[in-house]
Amino acid sequence: MIRLENLRVGFSQGGGAQGGSAQGAGEERIVLNDFNLSVPKGQTVSLIGSNGAGKSTVLNAIAGSVPILGGAIFLGERECGGDPEWMRALTVGRVRQNPLAGTAGEMTILDNLALASRKGPRRLRFAVTSRIARNLADKVADLGMGLENRLRENVSKLSGGQRQALTLLMAVLAEPSVLLLDEHTAALDPANADLVSELTKRFVRQYSLTALVVTHDMGRALSEADRIVMMHAGEVVADVEGEEKDRMAVADLVALFRKARGSEYAEDRDLLR
């Protein structure tokens, strides 16, 4: 379960994240102001909206990679707004848009998986025993990409799609309760995007994950998420689920979006990509 209460996140104009300290000499741009969102356990929510609406900032705030200026973040029953990123990673799995971002390229597939197979402090014992290797090989075989035969190759030799599938597997391997996906299929070709999407659905079900998915792909958002949250300028402007969501088509979402923004600027290209 994820619950965000009155979340406030801002950046200094230099572009760097601004801490809670009073050091903010430069001008500050508030991205999220009193943002509230609650996602019950097991639900998949698609976050949509134009660029700069604050979608990724929501994920970054939950994961702890940007500091919050105010409000509270609950993961499960625990308020974790002040925890460092690595500590939150104990309950959060994450895949970013860049397929290079989640894996260590100059290490083997096996070592990468061994690293991700358990959360928490490392111990002084062999990371890859033959039993662990067999177990991990099975999980990789489940991806259906033939990577189980390339376990001792460096990850940098994989294609973008393979690497993103591996990143996804690594994100769920240690069975976190929350999965954050930030346009994780956007940098892939359509075939690979479909494949990674399918895997995502399977993993979410298999590990009964609570998932928050940032996407620009309306069609995918409608078909894959239980609920759609539309953001504009740091605020939730639409929140649909259940039958209401099932009745909607992409065109309805676009109409909703236009309404939310007013007529100031209605370039569909921003939304439909």
Next chain:
Amino acid sequence: MFEGILIEGLVYGILALGVFISFRVLDFPDLTVEGSFPAGAAAAAILATRWGAQGGSTPGLAISVILLVLGFLAGAAAGLATSAIHHRLKVPPLLAGIVTMTGFYSINLRILGGKPNLPLIKFNPLLQGARDWLGGAIGSELSLLFAALILAAVVVGLLDLFFHTEIGIGMGALGVNEAAVVQAGVNPISLRRGGIMLANGLAGLSGALAASYQGFADVNFGAGIVAAGLASVMIGELLLKTQFIGVQLLRVLLGSILFRGLMYAARSWGYLAGIGPNDLRLLTALLIIGAMAISGRPLRGKKAQMPRKTRGSA
């Protein structure tokens, strides 16, 4: 002559292993070794001298191990200081190393009892022990070489095992992509601290050995030692390509031996080309530049992994 080059190569090779761990594995360009290497030398030398002055018993394995462990710990302490400066005050690695190394110059002087240099002529348990070990059968220099070989093999073996543990793999990943380590729920700071301490511990261990081998400890032992270690690492990388950590470690030792050989050649026959002992540092610098030019590999070990813009990104 050859024994000398090999022994020197192995002794300083352990330092090069430390440089390899910080520069290559952790991707943390660390100059602390210029302080941790002499710290290890000073700590081991002062203990040996005190032990000898107290009429300590004949050189045995126990005192040798104690001296080496002490050298390691002295170096690791310098690493801890650098790590603290870097992590707490957000000082960049190079500057943090310079600060520590500057401070350790005075600390090392204190360890040496206020003198810049401490001869180990009367009591040098490591050297005597190694010479006597098989000395009766194969001669003292060969015995020394065997001892150095075995010690280096033990260090490489232990490091190879270490880099197959969870901690070791975590350190490897830290140098390639910190985000992957954070995702595993690991505090990257404590992991990096451990790595920096290990690297400088090896430098201290090497310093303890060097002091024994040279017969004295000197507060200026560390001058130019980073460059020597880097040159060794890079020469090794020119020799062979591999992704296996064990072979990478061995490669560092080979590089170190080759580097010492080149230096020996320059000292012995350099005059033919107008090269004097004063030119050895320049030679080291040119070696590093040459190795980088040939391999096309800049100082930072890994190719930049992170946000290169990808196709179709927002």
